[in-house]
Amino acid sequence: xxxxxxxxxxxxxxxxxxxxxxxxxxxxxxxxxxxxxxxxxxxxxxxxxxxxxxxxxxxxxxxxxxxxxxxxxxxxxxxxxxxxxxxxxxxxxxxxxxxxxxxxxxxxxxxxxxxxxxxxxxxxxxxxxxxxxxxxxxxxxxxxxxxxxxxxxxxxxxxxxxxxxxxxxxxxxxxxxxxxxxxxxxxxxxxxxxxxxxxxxxxxxxxxxxxxxxxxxxxxxxxxxxxxxxxxxxxxxxxxxxxxxxxxxxxxxxxxxxxxxxxxxxxxxx
Numbered sequence: 001x002x003x004x005x006x007x008x009x010x011x012x013x014x015x016x017x018x019x020x021x022x023x024x025x026x027x028x029x030x031x032x033x034x035x036x037x038x039x040x041x042x043x044x045x046x047x048x049x050x051x052x053x054x055x056x057x058x059x060x061x062x063x064x065x066x067x068x069x070x071x072x073x074x075x076x077x078x079x080x081x082x083x084x085x086x087x088x089x090x091x092x093x094x095x096x097x098x099x100x101x102x103x104x105x106x107x108x109x110x111x112x113x114x115x116x117x118x119x120x121x122x123x124x125x126x127x128x129x130x131x132x133x134x135x136x137x138x139x140x141x142x143x144x145x146x147x148x149x150x151x152x153x154x155x156x157x158x159x160x161x162x163x164x165x166x167x168x169x170x171x172x173x174x175x176x177x178x179x180x181x182x183x184x185x186x187x188x189x190x191x192x193x194x195x196x197x198x199x200x201x202x203x204x205x206x207x208x209x210x211x212x213x214x215x216x217x218x219x220x221x222x223x224x225x226x227x228x229x230x231x232x233x234x235x236x237x238x239x240x241x242x243x244x245x246x247x248x249x250x251x252x253x254x255x256x257x258x259x260x261x262x263x264x265x266x267x268x269x270x
Contacts, residue, residue: 143201
């Protein structure tokens with residue numbers, strides 16, 4: 001019993017630390033990509049000052065105050081600072097501790113289900129990638145190739161090594177089917193309306209989910225994502241926060257569907 005509690009506690013602690021790193025990825029990766037695109041389109045050199053996932057040090061976005069070590073402890077620093085910067089007292093976004101808590105909760109659930117081992121580690125990586133993708137897409141309408149493409153290959157590799165519980169054939173056809181399904185929907189919608197209904201990052205994300213969860217999960221993934229997307233859109237409209245063009249980021253709903261199927265399995269057949 002003690003070993004079980006200790007294992008879950010260690011999983012939660014690891015999840016908090018990984019969640020803290022994900023907050024850095026969520027904030028900085030889109031900025032890094034934008035700087036790269038700007039340099040390519042304007043033929044201007046990249047910013048000379050280093051800016052990546054490691055540097056500069058974490059700092060307050062309002063006053064640029066570098067965070068000291070005791071101001072950068074996952075979750076605990078947010079509680080100790082009462083949700084405000086120690087230097088300028090600007091409020092800290094609630095999403096930072098939320099990402100840490102969500103990641104910790106996922107890691108605890110995975111260790112409770114699989115125990116300590118490579119299988120739990122593989123699914124923890126899958127879950128962390130999905131959390132980052134959902135937040136980035138919600139913020140910027142981007143699903144970076146730097147995460148979606150490794151997600152596909154990692155799913156195929158995990159299947160081949162027996163770490164995902166999915167056969168390699170199911171994984172391979174899940175990746176191919178996931179990509180081709182949304183690719184087909186994209187071109188059908190564009191042919192009928194002349195508009196692009198989704199981005200290509202959604203194709204790659206569903207391919208990654210298919211690689212990890214197998215082709216039999218694709219129907220459940222699409223149904224759950226579509227239904228939750230409709231509910232999310234209605235909720236935003238009711239709150240007056242729906243964009244004027246009516247477009248929503250679909251990535252967070254695909255992520256929600258992927259986490260649901262990972263935890264509870266496919267929807268029952270009707």
